[in-house]
Amino acid sequence: MKRMKCIISYDGTGFFGYQIQPGKRTVQQEIEAVLKRMHKGEEVRIYASGRTDAGVHAQGQVIHFDTPLEIAQERWIAALNTQLPEDIAVHHAEAVSPKFHARYDVVSKEYRYRVMLGRGKNVFLRHYAHFYPYSLNIEAIEAAIQHLKGTHDFTSFCSAKTEIEDKVRTIYEIDVQQQGEEIIFRFIGNGFLYNMVRIMVGTLLDVGQGKLHADEIPSILKQMDRRSAGKTAPGHGLYLWQVNY
Amino acid sequence: MKRMKCIISYDGTGFFGYQIQPGKRTVQQEIEAVLKRMHKGEEVRIYASGRTDAGVHAQGQVIHFDTPLEIAQERWIAALNTQLPEDIAVHHAEAVSPKFHARYDVVSKEYRYRVMLGRGKNVFLRHYAHFYPYSLNIEAIEAAIQHLKGTHDFTSFCSAKTEIEDKVRTIYEIDVQQQGEEIIFRFIGNGFLYNMVRIMVGTLLDVGQGKLHADEIPSILKQMDRRSAGKTAPGHGLYLWQVNY
Known part of the structure; x- marks a missing residue:
């Protein structure tokens, strides 16, 4: 298992905010859906630095998730961007210590x-x-x-x-x-x-x-x-x- | 009858272009729908400097139309903007000569x-x-x-x-x-x-x-x-x- 840290941006216009809500389009739901596909149906939970509300944009939101996939760091960005919708982009991806937490470690x-x-x-x-x-x-x-x-x-x-x-x-x-x-x-x-x-x-x-x-x-x-x-x-x-x- | 010339802008993203097409959302259709409402159900045809395709934006498109309404020049802008959708805006409105034509008079x-x-x-x-x-x-x-x-x-x-x-x-x-x-x-x-x-x-x-x-x-x-x-x-x-x- 590797812990990945990603910096993402999104145009908040088309989302009911960051956090998953049943029946609503959210940033977390879109990213987790792509990760699930990449992990052959296995659920992958992502953790963000914090939520954002409906309509709020992100230039540099940070998320982390754990993955068993052996994908080179630089390939993660392309792999995610091609599958994510146009209004979510990944700008940076790196393997970090398993102790890193996108929310609790914010300075x-x-x-x-x-x-x-x-x-x-x-x-x-x-x-x-x-x-x-x-x-x-x-x-x-x-x-x-x-x-x-x-x-x-x-x-x-x-x-x-x-x-x-x-x-x-x-x-x-x-x-x-x-x-x-x-x-x-x-x-x-x-x-x-x-x-x-x-x-x-x-x-x-x-x-x-x-x-x-x-x-x-x-x-x-x-x-x-x-x-x-x-x-x-x-x-x-x-x-x-x-x-x- | 007065001929009105308006300068408008629109975000082309949500439109199948400028020109009316049955069953599609177009700029012309939205503006004519508002004018029809303002003219108590009477159809008002608008003429533009030219069409724009799906997705194409306008910062300064020009249209003209004829109207019997007695609305002061400066009130036209507010009257149209409040009724038009968010992705069409009127920036300028003036009464012009009945000989003016938004398309044929382009220099x-x-x-x-x-x-x-x-x-x-x-x-x-x-x-x-x-x-x-x-x-x-x-x-x-x-x-x-x-x-x-x-x-x-x-x-x-x-x-x-x-x-x-x-x-x-x-x-x-x-x-x-x-x-x-x-x-x-x-x-x-x-x-x-x-x-x-x-x-x-x-x-x-x-x-x-x-x-x-x-x-x-x-x-x-x-x-x-x-x-x-x-x-x-x-x-x-x-x-x-x-x-x-």
Whole structure:
């Protein structure tokens, strides 16, 4: 048995998220179906760094699985890509220690979030960016970002449904870059709670529009109440960009 | 009656091309369905600068139609966009002379064609660029372009099915730009025959790969035989970019 680690990307548009759900098309189901075929009907379970929701994209999701197949490392990429659908791609495959775990060994993750500020309907980005046709005060957003960085209890910034007890996470870096009519948020942290990036984006957009003041962020964090933060920004603007081990 | 001219864009992925075909989803059918609803069941025929094939995109297609509706110019855009599907957008609408015709009055058109040279599978561009994972000699392509520019009989560069008699067209400008792993072709001409841009791209890619020499282009033109030129590049890399009147 060899443990394989793969870096994959997917266009989230056609999936009900990463995780298997009966009767729904998911990323995990598509990959496991291909592996099952390669393993002559034997089920092969894959483990990802974490799930992604419906519509959310991945540029650098990481998975692992165990296999008895004797396939050279470089052949794995081609073997998987030819059998996987067009909206899932494998970019890297390597044999790793059997102790490696795609989820438990994560040291940090990077997410990106694309926002289109243009007023026009854009047919080419409708699945790939959140349309938010407002003028934003980027300096105010940058001021708010300073309050989110660091180690905090992010209860206010995660879905009320989150079952995990410990909601303390550390965000190493957040930045926002404007490129023409588009802004891109980048978040790097040791872990992110359910919907956390999307709620931070929703809140930062409120700040950018002047609905909320940057200096209110510390009190939102302190309230530890989901209702005190902004809306959850839609999934299709979000990209799981990179996972570090 | 007022004649309206509109500039529209569409993502060609979900359409069997521009023109109405029974039982198929097309751009013309979607727009005419919305206009019929706006005109209380009355059929409104739209006329475009030209058709586009299945999978081909438009950044700046132009259409016209006649309407008795008294809607202010700037309200037309919003009225159409809210009712049209997400993959068709109206960017501009204006009342024009009843003599204006979206097809017959075209002075020139610009098409663009995106080619991805990267070797990796790219889930985000699969519908928006032609994947061509080879090293290309851009200087050779530029030399070939010089032979295509100008006024020629383009019989060799159009589908053998073309019924139009006069196959002489003038190409004012062709250029190719490299941006990282991507190259973008730009074609501006007084008119383009059926599949003409896609066959020119297929032929230029042959030149870039060294399968064909740039200096062979004049003889390909002279042969007036579709079989002498290169393959028809796929539709999903092509964009009708702008129509000039």
